[in-house]
Amino acid sequence: MKQVNDHIDxxxxxxxxxxxxxxxxxxxRAWIAISPQNERYFHExxxxxxxxxxxxxxxxxxxxxxxxxxxxxxxxxxxxxxxxLKYHLGWKKWAGYAVMLALVCIMTVFAYHQGKHxxxxxxxxxxxxxxxxxxxxxxLPDGTIVWLNSGSKLTYSQGYGLxxxxxxxxGEGYFEVKHNEKLPFSVNSQNLRVNVLGTQFNFRDYPDxxxxxxxxxxxxxxxxxxxxxxNSQLMVPGQKVILDKKSGKMTTEAxxxxxxxxxxxxxxxxxxxTLDEIAKRIERSYNVTVHIRNKAxxxxxFNGDFVRQEHSLQEVLDALAATGHLHYQIKGRIVTIY
Numbered sequence: 618m619k620q621v622n623d624h625i626d627x628x629x630x631x632x633x634x635x636x637x638x639x640x641x642x643x644x645x646r647a648w649i650a651i652s653p654q655n656e657r658y659f660h661e662x663x664x665x666x667x668x669x670x671x672x673x674x675x676x677x678x679x680x681x682x683x684x685x686x687x688x689x690x691x692x693x694x695x696x697x698x699x700x701x702l703k704y705h706l707g708w709k710k711w712a713g714y715a716v717m718l719a720l721v722c723i724m725t726v727f728a729y730h731q732g733k734h735x736x737x738x739x740x741x742x743x744x745x746x747x748x749x750x751x752x753x754x755x756x757l758p759d760g761t762i763v764w765l766n767s768g769s770k771l772t773y774s775q776g777y778g779l780x781x782x783x784x785x786x787x788g789e790g791y792f793e794v795k796h797n798e799k800l801p802f803s804v805n806s807q808n809l810r811v812n813v814l815g816t817q818f819n820f821r822d823y824p825d826x827x828x829x830x831x832x833x834x835x836x837x838x839x840x841x842x843x844x845x846x847x848n849s850q851l852m853v854p855g856q857k858v859i860l861d862k863k864s865g866k867m868t869t870e871a872x873x874x875x876x877x878x879x880x881x882x883x884x885x886x887x888x889x890x891t892l893d894e895i896a897k898r899i900e901r902s903y904n905v906t907v908h909i910r911n912k913a914x915x916x917x918x919f920n921g922d923f924v925r926q927e928h929s930l931q932e933v934l935d936a937l938a939a940t941g942h943l944h945y946q947i948k949g950r951i952v953t954i955y
Contacts, residue, residue, distance in 0.1 A: 628644065628648075632645060742772050743773055743774070743777075744770060744772045745770070745771045745772075747788070749900065749904035750767055750902065752764065752765060752767055752881065752883075754881075758777055759777070759797065763792050763793075764878070766789035767902055767904075768901045769823075770787045770788055771786055783805065784803070786804050786820055787806060789819070789820065790819070790821075791817075791878045791880070792819075794813050794816050794818075801814055802814070806822035807822065807843070809840065810841040811841075813836065813839075814836075816836025818834055818836075819832040819877050827863065828859050828860060828862060830857060830858060832856070832877050833852040834854060834877045834878065837851065839851055842867050845865035855872060856870075883926050884922060884924055885922070885923045885933075888920060889918050891915060891918055892909060892916070892937075892943070893915040893916070903930045905930065905950045905952050907953075908951065908954070909954045910954065917942050930947070934947070943955065
C-alpha cells in the first residue's frame with residue numbers, strides 16, 4: 618500500500634509541477650475514479666501541496682525543494698487528527714473529474730510561472746472546522762498559528778501567502794501572526810475585520826452570539842466595524858473591544874492579558890457572565906443542547922473557572938446549582954435548566 622501511495626504521490630506532484638505526461642495523467646485519472654476515498658486522497662494532497670510550498674519555491678520553480686516541503690507537510694497532517702479540512706470549489710460546477718484535472722494542471726503551471734498570481738480565485742478554498750466539544754491548533758502556510766475553539770470555522774484560499782494573507786472566521790480563534798510587512802494579515806467575519814502585520818490577539822464572533830469581541834495580547838491592530846461603516850479603532854495590548862451586533866456600537870475596556878489565551882489550554886472562564894451566555898459556552902464545550910425554561914434566570918450572572926479536561930458537564934452544572942439560583946436535569950445530550 619505504501620508503494621502504491623508513494624507512486625500516486627509522485628504522479629500528483631508531477632501534475633502540480635506541470636510535468637505530468639499524457640499516459641501518466643490518464644493513469645492518475647483512472648486511479649481517482651476508482652473510489653471516493655481516492656478522490657478525497659487527491660484533494661488532501663493538493664491542499665497539503667499548496668499549504669507547504671511557499672512563494673519563494675514557486676518563483677524559483679525548485680521541484681526538489683517543493684517535494685521536500687510536501688513530504689514534511691504530509692507527515693504533519695497525518696499526525697494531526699483534530700483539523701477537519703473541507704473544500705469549497707470556486708467554479709459553479711465541473712463537467713467531470715477529467716476536466717478538473719485539466720484545469721488544475723493549467724492553473725498550477727500558471728501559478729508557478731507567474732509567481733505572485735493569487736490562485737485563490739482558481740483553486741478550492743480551505744476550511745478548518747472544529748466540532749463542538751473540542752478545540753484544535755492550525756498552522757497556516759506562512760507560519761501563522763491559530764488556535765480554534767469549539768464550533769469554529771476558519772477559511773482561507775490556497776493562494777494564501779502569495780499576494781495576500783486573508784482569512785475569514787466564524788467562532789473563536791487565538792492568532793499568533795507571523796510578521797510580514799509586505800503582506801498584512803487580516804481576519805474577516807460578518808461583523809468585524811482585524812488588520813495586522815504581526816501580533817497576537819483573540820477574535821470571537823459566533824453567528825448566534827449577540828456580541829463579538831477582539832482582545833489584543835501583543836503588538837497593535839486596526840479593528841474595523843463592518844456593521845457601522847467608517848467606525849474603526851486602533852487597539853493597544855490589554856484592550857478588549859466589544860461589538861453590540863444589534864446597535865453596531867463598539868465599547869472598549871481593559872482586560873487581563875494573561876487570561877486572553879487560557880481557553881487554548883482548556884480553561885472555561887465565566888466572568889460575570891449571564892446564564893444565557895454560559896449556556897452557549899456549555900453547549901460548545903461539551904457538545905450538548907441547553908434549554909433554559911425560565912427566561913428570568915437566564916439573566917442571572919455567575920463567576921467561575923473550569924478546566925474542560927478535568928471537570929465534567931455535571932460538575933460544572935453542580936457548581937452553578939450550588940448558588941441556589943437554579944436546578945438542572947440531564948437526559949442524553951439535552952440539558953434542561955429551571
